[in-house]
Amino acid sequence: MKRMLMKAGPLFLALFLLDVALTSFLTWLYLHFHPFSPLSATWALALLRLVSLSVVAGKLLEKMVPPQHVFLHLMVLTLTSPVCDTIWFLFLQEPVDLHSGVAQSLLPLYLVCLLSGLFWELLFPWHPVRDNEGARTEANGRRKAREALGRLWAYSRPDKVPLSGGFVFLTLAVICEMFIPYYTGRVIDILGSQYKETEFSTTISLMALYSMASSLSTGCRGGLFTLTIARLTRRLRVLLFKSVVQQEIGFFESTRTGEITSRLATDTAQMSRSIALNVNVFVRSLVKVIGVYCFMLSLSWQFTLLTLIDPPVTVLIQEIYNRYYEGVVKEVQDSIARSNHVAGETIHAIRTVRSFATEQEEAERYNARLLETHQLKVRRDVIRALYVLVRRLAELAMKVVMLYYGQHLIRTGQMTIGNLVVFIMYQAESGRYIRNLVYIYGDMLHSMRAAEKVFQYLDRKPEVTLEGVLKPQSAKGSVQFKNVSFSYPTRPDVPALKNVSFELRPGKVTALVGPSGGGKTTCISLLERFYEPQEGEILLDGRPLRDYDHKYLHTKVSLVGQEPVLFARSVTENVTFGLQDYSMEEVVRAAQEAYADPFIQQMEKKYLTDVGEAGGTLAGGQKQRIAIARALIRRPRLLILDEASSSLDIESEHKIQETLSKMQGLTVLVVAHRLKTVENADKIIVIESGRVVEQGDHGQLMQKEGMYHRLVQRHFTQNGDSE
Numbered sequence: 163m164k165r166m167l168m169k170a171g172p173l174f175l176a177l178f179l180l181d182v183a184l185t186s187f188l189t190w191l192y193l194h195f196h197p198f199s200p201l202s203a204t205w206a207l208a209l210l211r212l213v214s215l216s217v218v219a220g221k222l223l224e225k226m227v228p229p230q231h232v233f234l235h236l237m238v239l240t241l242t243s244p245v246c247d248t249i250w251f252l253f254l255q256e257p258v259d260l261h262s263g264v265a266q267s268l269l270p271l272y273l274v275c276l277l278s279g280l281f282w283e284l285l286f287p288w289h290p291v292r293d294n295e296g297a298r299t300e301a302n303g304r305r306k307a308r309e310a311l312g313r314l315w316a317y318s319r320p321d322k323v324p325l326s327g328g329f330v331f332l333t334l335a336v337i338c339e340m341f342i343p344y345y346t347g348r349v350i351d352i353l354g355s356q357y358k359e360t361e362f363s364t365t366i367s368l369m370a371l372y373s374m375a376s377s378l379s380t381g382c383r384g385g386l387f388t389l390t391i392a393r394l395t396r397r398l399r400v401l402l403f404k405s406v407v408q409q410e411i412g413f414f415e416s417t418r419t420g421e422i423t424s425r426l427a428t429d430t431a432q433m434s435r436s437i438a439l440n441v442n443v444f445v446r447s448l449v450k451v452i453g454v455y456c457f458m459l460s461l462s463w464q465f466t467l468l469t470l471i472d473p474p475v476t477v478l479i480q481e482i483y484n485r486y487y488e489g490v491v492k493e494v495q496d497s498i499a500r501s502n503h504v505a506g507e508t509i510h511a512i513r514t515v516r517s518f519a520t521e522q523e524e525a526e527r528y529n530a531r532l533l534e535t536h537q538l539k540v541r542r543d544v545i546r547a548l549y550v551l552v553r554r555l556a557e558l559a560m561k562v563v564m565l566y567y568g569q570h571l572i573r574t575g576q577m578t579i580g581n582l583v584v585f586i587m588y589q590a591e592s593g594r595y596i597r598n599l600v601y602i603y604g605d606m607l608h609s610m611r612a613a614e615k616v617f618q619y620l621d622r623k624p625e626v627t628l629e630g631v632l633k634p635q636s637a638k639g640s641v642q643f644k645n646v647s648f649s650y651p652t653r654p655d656v657p658a659l660k661n662v663s664f665e666l667r668p669g670k671v672t673a674l675v676g677p678s679g680g681g682k683t684t685c686i687s688l689l690e691r692f693y694e695p696q697e698g699e700i701l702l703d704g705r706p707l708r709d710y711d712h713k714y715l716h717t718k719v720s721l722v723g724q725e726p727v728l729f730a731r732s733v734t735e736n737v738t739f740g741l742q743d744y745s746m747e748e749v750v751r752a753a754q755e756a757y758a759d760p761f762i763q764q765m766e767k768k769y770l771t772d773v774g775e776a777g778g779t780l781a782g783g784q785k786q787r788i789a790i791a792r793a794l795i796r797r798p799r800l801l802i803l804d805e806a807s808s809s810l811d812i813e814s815e816h817k818i819q820e821t822l823s824k825m826q827g828l829t830v831l832v833v834a835h836r837l838k839t840v841e842n843a844d845k846i847i848v849i850e851s852g853r854v855v856e857q858g859d860h861g862q863l864m865q866k867e868g869m870y871h872r873l874v875q876r877h878f879t880q881n882g883d884s885e
């Protein structure tokens with residue numbers, strides 16, 4: 163502030179002296195020549211001062227105060243006097259007196275402006291460069307919000323009938339509502355003057371009629387808008403969900419689940435609400451403000467002019483409040499999300515928490531988050547309370563001014579008591595609706611930001627497309643990796659596979675082995691088309707994988723992953739996951755092949771037993787067997803087993819291997835740490851640090867005494883006699 167005073171003080175003083183000189187000179191000119199009436203002269207003087215001071219002050223204070231603030235202050239400095247003179251002249255018929263001492267009366271005005279300028283600088287320091295950037299971002303945001311609103315209208319098109327109906331009822335309700343204060347005033351006047359029975363009953367009947375029509379229309383409007391919101395939300399959610407599940411796996415790795423679900427649940431609801439609710443409140447408030455001012459003008463134009471002081475004050479208070487309130491509300495929401503995240507994380511990892519006995523620490527962590535939320539909520543409530551206080555004080559001040567002027571009009575016979583009551587009622591309403599207009603504009607922009615986020619997901623084109631169409635009658639199951647290089651989207655600089663080439667021959671079992679982190683699972687992810695290699699190609703029966711139809715490919719190529727994921731559904735539903743046509747015989751046969759039938763038969767409801775959340779009621783080996791059955795029921799040509807037997811006992815593994823070896827022409831790709839499984843494979847491919855380092859059968863690779871030989875040696879040393 164000191165810096166500001168040092169810099170702006172002398173310039174402000176210079177401006178004041180210039181204004182005093184200018185005002186004295188112009189007043190002297192007027193008093194000598196009297197070219198027009200005193201009222202016109204005070205306006206001419208004010209406008210001349212405004213123009214000349216704007217030019218000078220604009221240059222002097224360019225880099226210190228925002229230009230709009232300079233102009234606002236100059237308007238106060240120059241126009242206060244003519245506005246007051248005009249009000250006194252129009253309403254109280256007091257003559258305007260332009261005298262030579264006008265220039266001296268500028269000092270208090272300048273002091274007020276200086277103090278208010280310092281106050282604003284203290285609260286919201288201004289930085290010219292940042293402000294320009296901020297304004298550009300803001301303008302950009304507004305443009306985007308308008309575009310989003312246009313798109314949202316397009317999505318609402320299927321609901322145009324209920325939506326238009328809603329707007330018709332909305333307009334009807336508002337118009338009818340506006341007549342109610344008018345008839346209230348009429349009743350007061352009838353009761354206050356000579357009472358006429360018929361006039362009184364007509365007025366009361368009309369008032370009742372308008373009230374009923376307004377209530378009925380309000381009900382219909384609410385119903386139609388709620389219906390539209392519900393339908394639009396559902397439509398948007400389905401579209402968004404469809405788009406999200408089409409995205410490549412890399413998208414889910416770089417985007418948090420919470421973010422996706424929040425867009426699905428919160429943002430879609432908020433954006434559909436914005437169309438029906440915000441536009442509804444916006445239109446209602448706009449019609450109301452226009453209507454109310456028409457009524458007020460018809461009652462007394464002077465009084466209406468007086469009430470025009472209110473809108474700028476209301477808008478200013480509301481704007482300041484919105485800015486602070488929105489910011490803190492967002493902080494509260496983020497803080498609640500963080501608290502929920504802490505609680506969710508702890509509950510999700512309850513076994514780890516229990517085994518490390520960190521219950522108390524977790525509770526404290528949660529408490530710290532809740533405390534932060536609480537403090538933010540207190541801040542939010544204080545802002546709200548201050549706003550209500552200031553708003554009420556402004557309303558009170560306005561009422562006092564109106565009553566003061568109203569009694570003057572009543573005493574001079576220019577207005578009836580009823581009309582004054584009507585006026586005060588309309589004025590209160592106009593304030594409420596102006597506030598709504600300002601609030602809704604902000605809220606609409608805010609909702610459109612939610613819409614923008616949703617549109618981002620809706621418009622996102624998956625990097626791995628699912629547009630292949632190839633569906634040959636029969637597939638042989640031969641696979642070729644040709645010079646494949648790949649790095650994960652989350653770590654683009656670290657290659658996971660480097661120039662990898664190998665072949666899986668139809669009907670043969672191939673094993674991928676190698677040290678941990680070598681790239682085995684990555685090969686499988688590429689075969690499943692979770693990712694697209696950056697270089698090279700993967701061919702199935704001589705055609706690139708991306709040419710195949712998505713559903714077809716995943717029927718012919720079946721994967722049993724390291725940690726099979728089951729759904730909280732019945733055994734049958736888990737086995738037949740994604741299949742439309744199947745018979746119970748097929749389900750049982752697949753379960754038998756996967757050696758799952760014996761334990762399923764022991765369960766209370768057999769194939770109808772619910773396996774619980776993520777298959778939680780089953781043992782690891784049982785889950786793996788159901789997952790193998792899920793792969794086998796599709797009769798695939800290529801079966802990928804990624805550590806799929808890691809939780810199986812020797813007997814189950816043996817039985818499954820036996821079944822697989824009986825399946826004619828089935829190509830099998832196994833990733834296994836148990837070298838017994840690998841030993842019998844027709845071909846073994848050794849991958850280390852993303853490169854194929856050896857290929858051949860067990861005997862050949864043992865003879866070579868290379869990487870595979872070392873792995874086998876290490877394995878037997880570690881496991882002793884157990885294998």
Ligand SMILES: Nc1ncnc2c1ncn2[C@@H]1O[C@H](COP(=O)(O)OP(=O)(O)OP(=O)(O)O)[C@@H](O)[C@H]1O
Pocket residue numbers: 415650652653658676677678679680681682683684685
């Ligand atoms: N989703 C991922 N995002 C980024 N990097 C990954 C991802 N998955 C694996 N990697 C990295 O890619 C490399 C190869 O990993 P990969 O899982 O293919 O090895 P692996 O041979 O299957 O290992 P393991 O036998 O332990 O399962 C490793 O360096 C690993 O850190």
